[in-house]
Amino acid sequence: MRYSFRNILFLAFVALALGGCASSGKLQPGSTPGLQTVPVEASSSEKAQKLWQVFERYRGTPYEYGGTSGNGFDCSGFILTAYQEGLGKQLPRTTTQMLASGDVVHPGEIRPGDVVFFRIGGKEQHAGIYMGGDRFIHASTSAGVIQSSISGYYWKGRLTEARRFD
Template identity: 80%
Template sequence: MVNSFRHVIFLACITVALGGCASSGSMQPDQSAQPRQLPPAAIEESGKAQKLWQVFERYRGAPYEYGGTSSDGFDCSGFILTAYQEGLGKQLPRTTSQMLASGDVVHPGEIQPGDVVFFRIGGKEQHAGIYMGGDRFIHASTSTGVSQSSISGYYWKGRLTQARRFD
């Protein structure tokens, strides 16, 4: 009984921690969306990716904070907004739902470093990150703050729904 209760508590904590950014907006998901794999050399050759990695390194480990847009705390869209502003000099919409409504749709096989990737969590697209190539994306996670993750990792696999390019 105690182990069962601990298991339920553990699952509840994981669900809350990995809940992602809350955002409204409903786009039709493409559950088959998987980015093409780039070799590590391709990541290094992308000037856009290099600039975004520099911003990531500056904020790596910053805590998650709903509505946050600074090193004191970021939510997922706040981190993307800041990374694009600081790394690329570009202004993006503030929320994931606004990002989903703008930018250019990128077909799954054409995702490139710097594209914003969206994930379905809890029945709606409410988490986003920046694809960096080589199966990696950077984001502000509720459980680990600003970090990098594998799109094909345990939690994220099958949740990628679409990508947008903001050139």
């Protein structure tokens, strides 16, 4: 029985460590669980190249709830900064506000530079920027600014929506 409790405790810790930012609120009505992407090479998009440059500048920057600078980012703070610095665009500050704006991107039409949203822990949302080839960049609570695979163990099945901010 002690062994089972330790396993549960370990799994709870892993879920918390891998969880996304909590600056978002809840899913918008009509969200699409299991949204799929069409792989696109990151190098095929000028937008993606500019965003990769911002990512390289901030790679490894620690997670900080409410953070929007090189001292620390939350997920939406990183997206906001990446769009400002890389593309000269102003986005809403929180994931909830991002979900309420931008153009809805339908399954199979996600392109590099689109903002992708994930369901974490029920109502909470996490967001990142799709970069093509199954990759997205984001600020994770456990590792700071990183790139991850949308189909990776933790993220697979959690992608719910995407928005385009052109």
